[in-house]
Amino acid sequence: MRAVSRDHFSQLLYGISLLGALLGLTASLYLLAGLRGHLGSLVLNGVAAVILLLAALFFLLVFFLSLPQKKWPGLLIWLFILGLLVAEVVLGLVPPTARDELTHHLALPRLYLHAGRIFEIPFDHPSYFPMLLDMLFTPWVKWRWDFVPKLIHGLFGFLTGFLLYAYLARRLNPSYGLLGCLCFVFTPIVLRLGNLAYVDLGLTFYSTASLLCLLRWIEEKKALRWLILSGLSAGFALATKPNGLLVLLLLFFLMAFALGREKGNGLWPKALWLTLFLLLALAPFSPWAVKNLIWTGNPFFPLFTAHFGGGGGEVGGGPSLGILDRRRLFYGESWWQIAALPLRIFFSGADDRAQHFDGVLNPMLILFLPWAFKGKWVEEKRLLFAFALFYFLYALSLTELRIRYILPMVPPLVILLVYGIHNVYLRIARPSYLFAAVALLLTLNGIYLWNYFHAVSPLDYLKGRESREAYLSRMLPDYPAFRYINQQLPPAAKVYLIFMGRRVYYCERDYFYDASDNPWVLLRMIQGSKNGDEVKPKLGQRGITHLLVREELLKRFLDNNLTSQQKRIWDSFAARHLKGLFRERGYSLYQIHG
Secondary structure (H helix, E strand, C coil): CHHHHHHHHHHHHHHHHHHHHHHHHHHHHHHHHHHCCCCCCHHHHHHHHHHHHHHHHHHHHHHHHCCCCCCHHHHHHHHHHHHHHHHHHHHHCCCCCCHHHHHHHCHHHHHHHHHCCCCCCCCCHHHHCCCHHHHHHHHHHHCCCCCHHHHHHHHHHHHHHHHHHHHHHHHCCHHHHHHHHHHHHCCHHHHHHCCCCCCHHHHHHHHHHHHHHHHHHHHCCCCHHHHHHHHHHHHHHHHHCCCHHHHHHHHHHHHHHHHHHCCCCCHHHHHHHHHHHHHHHHHHHHHHHHHHHHHHCCCCCCCCHHHHCCCCCCCCCCCCCCHHHHHHHHHCCCHHHHHCHHHHHHHCCECCCHHHCCECCCCHHHHCHHHHCCCCCHHHHHHHHHHHHHHHHHHCCCCCCCHHHHHHHHHHHHHHHHHHHHHHHHHCCCHHHHHHHHHHHHHHHHHHHHHHHHHHCCHHHHCCCCCHHHHHHHHCCCHHHHHHHHHHCCCCCEEEEECCCCCCCCCCCEEECCCCCCCHHHHHHHHCCCCHHHHHHHHHHCCCCEEEEEHHHHHHHHHHHCCHHHHHHHHHHHHHHEEEEEEECCEEEEEECC
């Protein structure tokens, strides 16, 4: 019975990983069709939607089949996960309001759909990044069901939880598997991302699938299917987000380390396994690399421009600071605060606060680590820990440390957490103390969910007491300005968005913005003009007819970057050629005339 049970959970791990590969293949084919101008095809969008619906049904089937029949701890955990699933769906049904939804993950599909094809956007550097999950979002944006991409992203989060369930149920038992699933999906950052149309949970799913399949292949070398799925999943991680490159490199080195420790077999067989893994991983990424190579000459653009070049983007601002310099200069942090970052990310995270990593984890992810490495499977546990550790160390090289950027390290930590709880349970004299400690730590997540639910406040909208327009006006200070643009400006208008944070999803007119956060294009126009009248034709060369600006930030930027003579040029242009049309909540719309 035990052997059958272990095989069942092994098949479940394989099935979920295979489902992820199918979704990745669907998105890749959608990209190729979009590049050929078939985004308006009912067949293309219909097939993608049907495959997504089947994937959701598969997850629900797996979830309800995991319902424990006898053991009450497992049943209690299962019911808790069901409650989280319902909460995430409710939170995901409101209109999109998160920053990256409005700047990228929904905004770019909307642009592509308007043109009927996927095309190059030189002024938007993120548009060159791989966008695997965004391809799955596109049909729903076309049909104006823009809440569905949120549910798709949440689906990847719950599928990741059930990867952990399958792995831990095979190693320990189903109750521990459900505990691992709960600890992941109940982590605050996962709760938040599970109802946003982002891609971080997709990256985490593919990185986890690749890691766990690789561990299965190391354990069972004859089963080539595990290596194939591991390689493909690593490739889909790379095709989801640039951080996937780190996933691929870490897994490659872990695989090389594991093979190097094995006795027997020559160097060439091991090199062939590593080469096969890399080729499998590069296959899902190749369409994105070829696209960028054709557009810019650099398959990784806008990354690695010093090595591969690339001319597909507008010029941005100056060089960015590294994370250590940034934290010291921007936040005034001392050396010991910076040295404590590995602990602080688990204890002091906060949403929407860059200094506090723009996200929340839970200290329980590391509190049980000292007990995790006892008992069986020590080498496997060390590989899990190495993946998490080196992924975090990579994050320290970024310009900003955000929790969602390091999310792929959370599933390995959850596995080690469950191992630690299991080992403590085997050795503790009073298990009730352990249960109380775990319950207390999980309560912190419950408090987070309660506060977050009230911040999103979806119930009035879902009950029909609040319209979509009213909800968006309440949640987004710039939405009234975009509503005015959509209702009042002619279809041929083109708006230069200045200090709008590139939140363009709700703009239904053509637009332009700078490649960086600051309006360097406008600044250079002013600096290159002899008088105010020369600024207008320079804007006209780009087809710009209107300016939408955040007044306070624009004034501060121009005061800090213009000389007295250049300020007079700007004032002359504004007085002679700008006509105010709308002003509300600090946002102003101007028409260029004269």
